[in-house]
Amino acid sequence: MTRRVKDVTDTARRVGTGVRDGVKDLVSSEDGRASRWDEHREARRAELVEAAVAAIDEHGPGASIAQVSASAGVSRPVLYRYFADKDDLYRAVGAWGAQQVIDGLLPVLLTDTPIRERVEKGCEVYLRLIAAHPHVFFLLVEHPTTDDPLADGKEMVAATIARTLGDVLRDLGLDAAGAEPWAHGLVGLGLSTGEWWLRRRTMSRAAVSRYLSSFVWHAFEGIASEHGVVVDRQGKLRLVAE
Amino acid sequence: MTRRVKDVTDTARRVGTGVRDGVKDLVSSEDGRASRWDEHREARRAELVEAAVAAIDEHGPGASIAQVSASAGVSRPVLYRYFADKDDLYRAVGAWGAQQVIDGLLPVLLTDTPIRERVEKGCEVYLRLIAAHPHVFFLLVEHPTTDDPLADGKEMVAATIARTLGDVLRDLGLDAAGAEPWAHGLVGLGLSTGEWWLRRRTMSRAAVSRYLSSFVWHAFEGIASEHGVVVDRQGKLRLVAE
């Protein structure tokens, strides 16, 4: 797995004839032969990511390209049409996993039940999700982070959390600079706790979930209250005079 | 980097003649020609780990065996006399880094200044340490975790924290089962926050340190107080009637 960061659009370039690179994006001069594949590529990429997920489920996070392509039922060069290299493919898998987590988590966090309940439910959901694809989860953990929040799984999740957390803080008129470090820290907290749990399995999901959520919750509440924000009896945040 | 876990003592076995495996550890029958190297091996291993650290500092966490051996001034096969494979070597590097962290952290955490101060100081020290060898730190982050707490860096730190945290909880007569998940979570929290900081460098160390320590501190205090343990004015823990 190389560390080199490649432009995601390389895939397109690799195939291009070079002739069509000049004045090209004028609306009328579009060649239908070029554009008709645009959505197909996306679909195919997604399909191959699914195959990769299956291969990783089966062979572990170190699954080779050969195993992935076998799982997709094609030969290896095909993969290289859609992904610049192994790293690119595995980053896409990471993004897939992250999306799963985000999709599972956001709805839970954005209800208007008491905050602590949301945190507890969120942990529960999170643990359930990672247990569904442990190997993919390990891949995500181990995979080197890139700086691109769109490509890297951990970054995707962290960015999402940072955004929503920042919103909350700003709404309360608090310093929002902490959103980023806290979000990344939170992600790490989840990753390591999850990894420990999945590897050891020495504790029920419910139990880890309680420990995890109490960690998160108390950190949140403590920080809030230090800045004059308390949680009232309905479980809502409220700014009180300091 | 293979995932296979190898017995650390393989190195010794690989060289053994096979004849001397039977009744051997009787005190008198020791052959001095065998034993005289025992400490030397340790020393050499440590020396090679140092070289690996230097190579990683220079070439990044993906440094090849060739680069490490070059940095040590020897040829590659030499490395394989002391380390079963690349994974073994890099695990040793991880252990080295973890030891740095533990050595730096424990003295700070075990003073008897107010607890919050210790946490803050600890974060500060931690961030300073990882900034000294960012690439080694990244290696540690990415390196797949093994189940052996003696070999894996993250596990080493987590185990240490789990032990001391467990002691504190037991002293207070509280449920200590949370020590493990919390310790691992704490490690992840530190790893991810550290990684984010080192990669982006968008915030001063002092600032991250404050955010990190407030996260940790409030989690700690909140959990404690939920179980009837408060922090008094001297910053000491005190069990109060519930």
Add this chain to the structure above:
DNA sequence: AGTAACTGTTACTTGCCGTAACACTGAGTT
């Protein structure tokens, strides 16, 4: 009809890990 952008293949190159085979040194054994 012609062609652009795919579908896919087999066979190759390259890079790096890990090992084999061999020569030398120096302290401990006999």
Add this chain to the structure above:
DNA sequence: AACTCAGTGTTACGGCAAGTAACAGTTACT
């Protein structure tokens, strides 16, 4: 003093997995 064990080190090889080249077939737009 002769022997031998556990080291020191080398160069050269084998093998696996990533990534590329080169080539053949298909389908819808021009």
